[in-house]
Amino acid sequence: MLARGFLVALLLLVGTAAQAFALKTEKVTENVYALVGEIGPRSAENHALNNTVGFVVTPGGVVLVGSGATPVGAKLIEQSIAVVTPKPIRWVVNIGAQDHHWLGNSYFAAKGVPIIALSRTVAEQKKHVDDHLSRLKQVAPTEVDAVKPAYAPDPIDKDRVELKLGGIDFELLWPGGGHFSGDAVLWMPAQRVLFSGDYIFNDRMLGVQPYSPLLPWQQSFHKLAALKPRWVVPGHGHASDWAKAQRDTGDYLDWLVKEVGKAQEDWKEIGDTVNDLADAPQFGHLQFYDGWHRKNINRSYLYLEANQ
Template identity: 45%
Template sequence: MKMIGQRILLCTAFALGLWACMGCAQADEAVYEPRPEQVTGPVYAIVGPMGQRNQTNAGLNANYGFVVTPQGVILIDSGASAHSAAMLEKAIAQVTSQPVRWVLNTGSQDHRWLGNAYFAAKGAQVHALAATVQTQKVFGEQQILGLSRVVGDQMKGTQVQYASVVHPATQASLTLGGVQLQWIQTNAHYPGDTMIHVPAYDVVLTGDLVYVDRLLGVLPQSNVRQASQAFERLRTLAPRHVVPGHGRVTDMAQAQKETGDYYRFLITQVGSAARTMEPMGETLDAHAAPAQFKHLQNFDELHRANMNRVFLDFEANP
């Protein structure tokens, strides 16, 4: 865990610097207002912008979800700050007057859990799997400091608060107001990442396992092998509706084409080359422009770095 923590801290520092730079470049864009989108039945998504974190989007550059039940609202991920948590609460109020009863953290990136304290102060129970909390504890305070440099005063009043209800296993089943959720660990983008299945409504909220419309990022702490295995688990669930971590609400066909196939590409093309000790530079050059992924947003910025990290991982851990 110490090595993982060091890698996460280094990556966080780098990413926060990148967000700060990108935030300056996007200073003139329109202010983002979260809006609910009905997925099906009582399940809603709040689809965030796909650009970098900045003041205009209050760090909400990800997707969120909520389920309205007779006993209150289940919110999937709490936002990047107390300020952005209030924005999510306002969006929920467009659909229901029910309070947020439960908050579920699907992962450890700042915009998935730093709004926990806001909702807890209003009486919500915050839930997470144990591995998610373990990762959050590595760098929560640093995330607040780093995001303060990106969104400024929007971080005022934000406090690190971990889940009050921690589920010890890699899977959990929860029910509120007659709505059952299946919670499944993926370990995809960050250690302890998860996805949430709402079987009665044929929906999976994937957290950062699935990206559509933009290329997924492979960070130093990401695990493409575990992510690919988790994607196969998602395939067995065969949901009709997919709420990805980033991008539009979609279906399994798009999720497969733009995420599942990319995981397999990285493993079978780049990872396999590393295993057979082919030259790294030649491998990256040979796979620099795969036609099936070039259309995705952020491809030019992320693809080569993704391949680089996967090659080094498979070289060290064949």
């Protein structure tokens, strides 16, 4: 009986381990990787890692782009990198103002890893941090109590800066507003790899938030397209070529601006606009379409009304 009880306990343990959340490592191109979190909603089980971060293995060490939502998530990121390379993480680059792109910073900062970000990004992180922490607390209360916001100590007061590690060139760029006004991207010109952060959502529908500047976001997307990226590590979803980013994000931003703008030219009310545009099957493949699409039309209407 004892042996049987032990076996049941063991099976339960194995079962739990099998369900444990893991980041999916995707090789993008030589020495460039995406760590893809949950495409669905954030939860305590996924450590609020419903986003994608990435890293580059250079001869001089690892450049990590994004640090997760909590120190626990940051450790998972570190462990996923260690499976790929024994090289140390040399830099953490912040390209996002949203919690899951930077609230794991303290884990790496405590190990002496420099945190690098543009001033705009740091200012935007500070602006939203209290709100983000209180929202995170509802999702993963025990983890969030351990979060100590750690900002880039020497933020870069420019919109474009060249960085080099291990002979590999990077550009940290602000193309204009995006999901948040202070978001940025990390561009690898030789490899034509774009770490786009939340300028690009693959596989799931982007959310136009009350703080998202829709028109600058659309213009930023066009600027990023002009770089002619070959590969994209998005803020959410799987790594991809540019065509997919165009389909899942660029086309949708263009569509929202054009269709909602047209409805306003025709003096349509907001409710009628939402109803008339609610069916957009070309974007129906995106996760959260059912929950987000109508909301996005509504918020686009309000944004365009205030900013046209």
